[in-house]
Amino acid sequence: xxxxxxxxxxxxxxxxxxxxxxxxxxxxxxxxxxxxxxxxxxxxxxxxxxxxxxxxxxxxxxxxxxxxxxxxxxxxxxxxxxxxxxxxxxxxxxxxxxxxxxxxxxxxxxxxxxxxxxxxxxxxxxxxxxxxxxxxxxxxxxxxxxxxxxxxxxxxxxxxxxxxxxxxxxxxxxxxxxxxxxxxxxxxxxxxxxxxxxxxxxxxxxxxxxxxxxxxxxxxxxxxxxxxxxxxxxxxxxxxxxxxxxxxxxxxxxxxxxxxxxxxxxxxxxxxxxxxxxx
Numbered sequence: 001x002x003x004x005x006x007x008x009x010x011x012x013x014x015x016x017x018x019x020x021x022x023x024x025x026x027x028x029x030x031x032x033x034x035x036x037x038x039x040x041x042x043x044x045x046x047x048x049x050x051x052x053x054x055x056x057x058x059x060x061x062x063x064x065x066x067x068x069x070x071x072x073x074x075x076x077x078x079x080x081x082x083x084x085x086x087x088x089x090x091x092x093x094x095x096x097x098x099x100x101x102x103x104x105x106x107x108x109x110x111x112x113x114x115x116x117x118x119x120x121x122x123x124x125x126x127x128x129x130x131x132x133x134x135x136x137x138x139x140x141x142x143x144x145x146x147x148x149x150x151x152x153x154x155x156x157x158x159x160x161x162x163x164x165x166x167x168x169x170x171x172x173x174x175x176x177x178x179x180x181x182x183x184x185x186x187x188x189x190x191x192x193x194x195x196x197x198x199x200x201x202x203x204x205x206x207x208x209x210x211x212x213x214x215x216x217x218x219x220x221x222x223x224x225x226x227x228x229x230x231x232x233x234x235x236x237x238x239x240x241x242x243x244x245x246x247x248x249x250x251x252x253x254x255x256x257x258x259x260x261x262x263x264x265x266x267x268x269x270x271x272x273x274x275x276x277x278x279x
Contacts, residue, residue: 032107032108032189035104035105035106035113036113036174036192036194038102038104038105039105039113039114039172039174039194040194040196042078042079042102042172043078043170043171043172043194043195043196044196044198045078046074046075046077046078046079046120046122046170046196047168047169047170047196047197047198048168048196048198049074049077049078050070050071050074050122050124050168050170050198051166051167051168051198051199051200052198052200053070053073054124054166054168054200054202055200055202058202061124061126061166062126067122067124070122070124071120071122071124072091072092074120074122074170075092075117075120075122076090076091076092079092079102079114079117079120079172080092080096080100080101080102080117081099081100081101081102081103082102084100092117093117094116094117094118095116096117101114102114107175107188107189108188109188111175111189113174113175113189114172114174115175115176115177119172119173119174119176120170120171120172120173121170121171121172121173122168122169122170123168123169123170123171124166124167124168124169125166125167125169126165126166126167127165127167164201164202165199165200165201165202166199166200166202167197167198167199168197168198168199168200169195169196169197170195170196170197171193171194171195172193172194172195173191173192173193174189174190174191174192174193174194175189175190175191175192176191177191178190178191179191210270211270218270236264240264244260244262247259247260247262248260
């Protein structure tokens with residue numbers, strides 16, 4: 001007859017086998033899901049990189065001919081080897097060698113989850129942007145509404161009401177050559193499509209410098225936005241004239257030093273107030 005100790009050892013063995021049948025596939029599945037999550041995070045980061053690249057390179061984003069180069073930069077930076085140096089004009093060609101791939105993105109058979117770098121689709125669009133209903137109606141309409149937009153809307157400051165929005169989209173096809181495995185009958189990869197989208201409003205007031213009459217200068221935009229009716233401007237100048245004479249007289253008398261330097265409606269676009277400068 002079997003002793004009690006033998007029966008306990010047999011029961012422990014059965015329990016271990018049952019637990020292994022449940023826990024081992026679960027552990028393998030958790031590892032696979034972790035790899036998918038890593039690829040999804042890379043997809044999100046790639047869309048953000050592409051969108052924010054337009055904030056510093058608006059000309060490249062506006063030119064459709066350079067979108068292919070931006071896409072290659074995104075593929076190289078986020079879908080290649082994680083410690084790969086970022087170099088100019090550096091493209092990862094297909095089929096990429098193993099040492100240029102992310103070593104984590106493989107299934108249990110060692111096959112890459114990202115089979116080709118061309119499976120990373122990158123799209124960059126500059127959709128129409130409407131900053132507000134009233135201004136949009138004024139821009140689309142004619143007559144008095146259009147005149148109001150030119151006098152009081154963003155166009156008065158040299159800004160575009162319909163531009164400046166970039167929409168970056170990245171789609172990654174994971175294991176596209178794998179057969180369907182929706183119910184995870186095998187602990188291998190399964191074909192997935194991971195997508196991420198980032199929209200950023202950029203180049204709202206980017207300027208090439210503070211002074212100058214060029215269109216991209218802050219001084220030119222401030223002057224354009226500060227225009228008023230010529231007759232009204234003359235009336236203001238006449239109204240200030242007595243004040244200016246009084247200030248010059250006080251300056252000459254020493255009561256108010258530098259009072260004669262007062263210039264109404266004149267703005268130094270590159271001057272920072274002292275209270276805004278840290279000690």
